[in-house]
Amino acid sequence: xxxxxSLQYYIHMILQGxxxxxxxxxxxxxxxxxxxxxxxxLWAETKKNGFLVWTLLPGFLYITAFFVIIAFFxxxxxxxxxxxxxxxxxxxxxxxxKLVQSEEFRSAFLRTFIFVLFxxxxxxxxxxxxxxxxxxxFIGRGIVRGIFLLPLAIPTVVTTxxxxxxxxxxxxxxxxxxxxxxxxxxxxxxxxxxxxxEPLALGLSMLGKVWRDTPISMLILLAGLQSINNDQYEAxxxxxxxxxxxxxxxxxxxxxxxxxxxLVLRSIEAWKEFIFPYILAPSYPVLGVLIEKYYVQLFDxxxxxxxxxxxxxxxxxGTVSLNWLLKKMQSFLVKV
Amino acid sequence: MSRKWNLEKMIWLLLIIxxxxxxxxxxxxxxxYSVSDRSSWITGGKYPVPWWPFKPTFDxxxxxxxxxxxxxxxxxxxxxxxxxxxxxxxxxxxxxYSLARYKFNGKAVLLFLILSVRLFPDISSVIxxxxxxxxxxxxxxxxxxxxxxxxxxxxxxxxxxxxxxxFETIPVDLEEQARIMGASRLYAFTRIIxxxxxxxxxxxxxxxxxxxxNEFVFSYFITATSSVNVLPLxxxxxxxxxxxxxxxxxxxxxxxxxxxxxxxxxxxxxKYMIAGTTAGAVK
Numbered sequence: 001x002x003x004x005x006s007l008q009y010y011i012h013m014i015l016q017g018x019x020x021x022x023x024x025x026x027x028x029x030x031x032x033x034x035x036x037x038x039x040x041x042l043w044a045e046t047k048k049n050g051f052l053v054w055t056l057l058p059g060f061l062y063i064t065a066f067f068v069i070i071a072f073f074x075x076x077x078x079x080x081x082x083x084x085x086x087x088x089x090x091x092x093x094x095x096x097x098k099l100v101q102s103e104e105f106r107s108a109f110l111r112t113f114i115f116v117l118f119x120x121x122x123x124x125x126x127x128x129x130x131x132x133x134x135x136x137x138f139i140g141r142g143i144v145r146g147i148f149l150l151p152l153a154i155p156t157v158v159t160t161x162x163x164x165x166x167x168x169x170x171x172x173x174x175x176x177x178x179x180x181x182x183x184x185x186x187x188x189x190x191x192x193x194x195x196x197x198e199p200l201a202l203g204l205s206m207l208g209k210v211w212r213d214t215p216i217s218m219l220i221l222l223a224g225l226q227s228i229n230n231d232q233y234e235a236x237x238x239x240x241x242x243x244x245x246x247x248x249x250x251x252x253x254x255x256x257x258x259x260x261x262x263l264v265l266r267s268i269e270a271w272k273e274f275i276f277p278y279i280l281a282p283s284y285p286v287l288g289v290l291i292e293k294y295y296v297q298l299f300d301x302x303x304x305x306x307x308x309x310x311x312x313x314x315x316x317x318g319t320v321s322l323n324w325l326l327k328k329m330q331s332f333l334v335k336v
Numbered sequence: 337m338s339r340k341w342n343l344e345k346m347i348w349l350l351l352i353i354x355x356x357x358x359x360x361x362x363x364x365x366x367x368x369y370s371v372s373d374r375s376s377w378i379t380g381g382k383y384p385v386p387w388w389p390f391k392p393t394f395d396x397x398x399x400x401x402x403x404x405x406x407x408x409x410x411x412x413x414x415x416x417x418x419x420x421x422x423x424x425x426x427x428x429x430x431x432x433y434s435l436a437r438y439k440f441n442g443k444a445v446l447l448f449l450i451l452s453v454r455l456f457p458d459i460s461s462v463i464x465x466x467x468x469x470x471x472x473x474x475x476x477x478x479x480x481x482x483x484x485x486x487x488x489x490x491x492x493x494x495x496x497x498x499x500x501x502x503f504e505t506i507p508v509d510l511e512e513q514a515r516i517m518g519a520s521r522l523y524a525f526t527r528i529i530x531x532x533x534x535x536x537x538x539x540x541x542x543x544x545x546x547x548x549x550n551e552f553v554f555s556y557f558i559t560a561t562s563s564v565n566v567l568p569l570x571x572x573x574x575x576x577x578x579x580x581x582x583x584x585x586x587x588x589x590x591x592x593x594x595x596x597x598x599x600x601x602x603x604x605x606x607k608y609m610i611a612g613t614t615a616g617a618v619k
Contacts, residue, residue, distance in 0.1 A: 051521040052438055055430035056446070059492060062427050063449055066465070066489050070456075073464030133352050144352065146603045147359050153602035154363070155550040157570040158591040161577055162362040165369055165584050172365065175384035211362070243344065265455075272457035275552055279577060288459040295463055296560045308460030315457060 077305035085299035095306035105290065105307070109314070112286040115206060115277070116270040116318070122210045123266045124259060127217025134218070135225045152215040160279035163208050167194040201281035208276040213269065217262045224258025225251070253333065260326045267322055271315045287311050366595075369588030370396060377584050396589040405572075406590070412480065413549060413569040419484035420491055420548040421541045427488070428495035429537060433525060435496065436503035450493045458490070458553050466557040479564055486554040491544035498543060502536030503529065539605045546598055569594050 046053055078096070081089035099105045130148055134141065151159070167173045169191055179186020194200045232250050241249070274288035285293060287307060295304035368388060369377065376389035400406045435443070468474065469482045510532070511524040519528070530537075555568040567575065573590050576582055 049440075051525075052434050052440060055434040055525075058427045059431035059496065060446065060449070063453060063489065063492060066461075067449075069468055070461045070464045073467055074460065077463065077467065129351070130355055133348065133355060136348075144356065147356055149602060150359055150363065150599065153546065153550075153598045154595045155552070155570050155573075155598065157552050157573050157577075158366070158595050159362065161573060161587050161591045162366045164577060164582075165588065166362070166365055170379065170385065172385055172387075180384035181387075211358070268455055268457075272459050274459045279574070288457075291459050291463065292557075295466070296557065301463060301467055305463050308457070308463050311457055311460050 074305050074308055077301045078309050080302045082300045082302040095302045096310075099303065099306055099310065104285075108285050108287050108290045111202060111277075111284060112271060112273075112288075112314075115202065115209075115273060115286055116267055119206050119209050119270040119273075120263055120267045122206070123213055123217045124262050126210060126214040127221050127262060128259075130214060130218040131221035131225055135222060148218060149215045151212050154212075156212060156275045157279070159208055159212050160276060163204060163280060164195075167204055169193065195280065196283070198281070198284045201284055202277065205273075205276035205280040208280060209270065209273060212276075213266065217266060220262050220265075221255065221258050224255050228254050256330055256333070260330070263326065264319060264322055268315055268319060271318060272311065287314075363595075363599075366588050366591050369584045370592050372585055372588075396585050397593075400589055400593060405566075406593075408566045409569050409572045410593075412566050415480045416483045416487065416555075416568060417545045417548040419480060420487040421545050423484060423488040424491040424495045424544050425537070425541055428492050429499050429530075429540075430525070432496045432499035433503050433529065436500045437508070450496055453489060453493045462486075462553050462557045465554065466561050469558055470561055475562070479559065479562070479566075483555050483558055483568065484548070486558065487544075487548040487551055490551065490554070491547050494543055494547065495540050498540035499533070499537055502533050502540070505536070506532050542601050542605050546601055549594075549598060 079091055079093065080087055081092050081094045134145055134148065165171055173194070174191050175181065176184050177187045177192060178189065192200070194204055228251065232254075233246055236246055236250060272288060273286065274292065277284070277286045278289045278292060282289065288311070291304045291307050291311070294300045294307065371392040371394060372389040373391040373393050376386055376391075379385055435446070465486055469477065469486075474482075506529060511519075511521075511528055514524040514528050515521070550570065552570045552574070556571050556574065559567055559571055569590075573587070573594060576587055576590065
């Protein structure tokens with residue numbers, strides 16, 4: 001709003017009929033000492049912008065309160081050692097030491113890293129494909145886009161349940177690969193146990209994650225595609241470029257900001273993934289699944305919180321290094 | 337020239353069809369299993385599971401719709417989602433209005449704080465939240481409220497981003513004229529802006545409703561660590577998956593019943609879902 005807020009305040013006061021109190025307050029302020037004057041000034045400022053403060057405060061407090069609680073208790077729990085559900089020691093880094101030395105944590109970390117390494121670029125590719133497919137005008141575009149969004153809408157547990165049905169023994173996928181349906185050639189002659197082999201179980205959870213989150217990367221990339229000016233393509237076309245050249249020399253370079261944000265956001269999501277590996281690969285835990293194991297099943301909030309904190313640190317480091325990598329690549333690819 | 341264009345169009349059409357199948361197949365499988373008769377899923381290894389049941393039946397739907405456990409879980413989920421919508425709208429919509437209309441010190445910090453909720457790993461933040469909710473002085477808080485408070489934290493960023501977008505589309509002139517005529521900011525906001533913004537805000541509310549309806553991590557951790565009989569629907573579904581030999585028809589039917597409201601709503605609020613998912617990512 002273009003108006004001076006203090007003017008608005010006076011108008012407000014006049015309308016309320018309380019304008020008389022203002023000079024009185026001002027007089028008091030002059031006599032008061034400096035410190036008190038500051039507080040009063042702050043108070044006056046707050047009162048002046050009352051509407052702004054009162055609209056923003058609840059949301060701000062809500063989020064801040066949760067953050068303070070989360071940060072405080074996460075740290076406190078991680079520094080508390082539990083045994084058999086009881087507090088054994090407090091203010092100790094035993095949990096961290098135990099984790100760093102344990103084989104379980106190391107392999108969980110490695111699995112999470114592999115998960116991120118596969119899921120992030122895969123989601124970029126599927127999202128890019130979907131975005132390019134949908135980025136033209138055709139009849140029924142709205143419906144197609146709606147169907148492309150469906151994976152995002154369906155509850156994650158439901159997605160895992162369906163994958164479980166499809167890939168379990170005696171399900172569609174094992175029969176399909178054995179060639180039991182006459183329209184598909186047999187690839188293997190034994191029943192594949194998707195859920196009890198580590199690479200397959202993890203691969204299945206990656207597949208689920210990619211299927212579910214492709215719409216998000218699609219939407220971000222679609223927004224990027226739509227912001228590209230059509231004139232550039234026209235100019236290139238008059239110079240005789242093919243559509244493949246167009247893609248590699250116009251679309252891709254101009255899409256780099258959107259691609260970067262997809263990679264960063266999706267990699268964060270992949271680091272903290274819980275539900276797909278939890279249902280589809282419970283015997284091969286990633287970090288998120290390990291947290292559930294310690295917190296819910298072993299009644300050990302201390303270790304769970306320590307893993308939680310290490311996960312946060314890992315995400316931060318991962319994001320910073322990914323950003324650095326992207327910057328390097330961008331300066332290498334786009335020379336201005 | 338036109339031949340080449342045709343080839344390109346053919347490839348495009350093929351890819352669209354493949355993508356559509358990839359998006360729909362799991363939903364189709366879910367539906368197929370939910371109407372399967374016994375011989376369509378217990379095959380004894382003699383024949384593969386058919387792609388369409390031999391004798392489609394809606395028995396499992398009939399069973400669930402008369403099952404009190406399903407209904408109490410459903411009502412719990414519904415209550416949690418409605419409470420989440422109420423909390424996050426009441427807290428979030430005014431904040432979104434001020435963020436859309438005013439420039440002030442610390443706005444960037446505030447936006448960063450809101451965005452960081454979405455980037456913070458929920459699997460880490462759920463530990464302290466579940467622990468605090470299980471402390472003695474909070475233990476007797478109703479489950480609905482506990483879960484809804486946690487879901488509101490997740491929903492707030494979406495409400496704020498979606499509502500901010502909605503308020504930005506409303507011309508400032510509208511409330512300036514009201515204020516010239518002597519309305520207070522509060523009056524202008526509640527009586528003039530809110531009614532105009534209502535359709536957009538409703539979409540935001542639906543988005544948060546779906547978020548809460550689908551949410552698993554917080555619901556699961558909070559219910560798993562306290563003794564409760566009735567579970568929210570996603571957690572109830574998960575408890576079936578964990579059983580020794582899950583019956584595919586049961587799972588598929590429950591899955592479809594849980595997803596039904598979601599699928600219906602999604603097609604309605606497409607446009608705003610897009611705003612919610614891309615906010616903060618492209619700006």
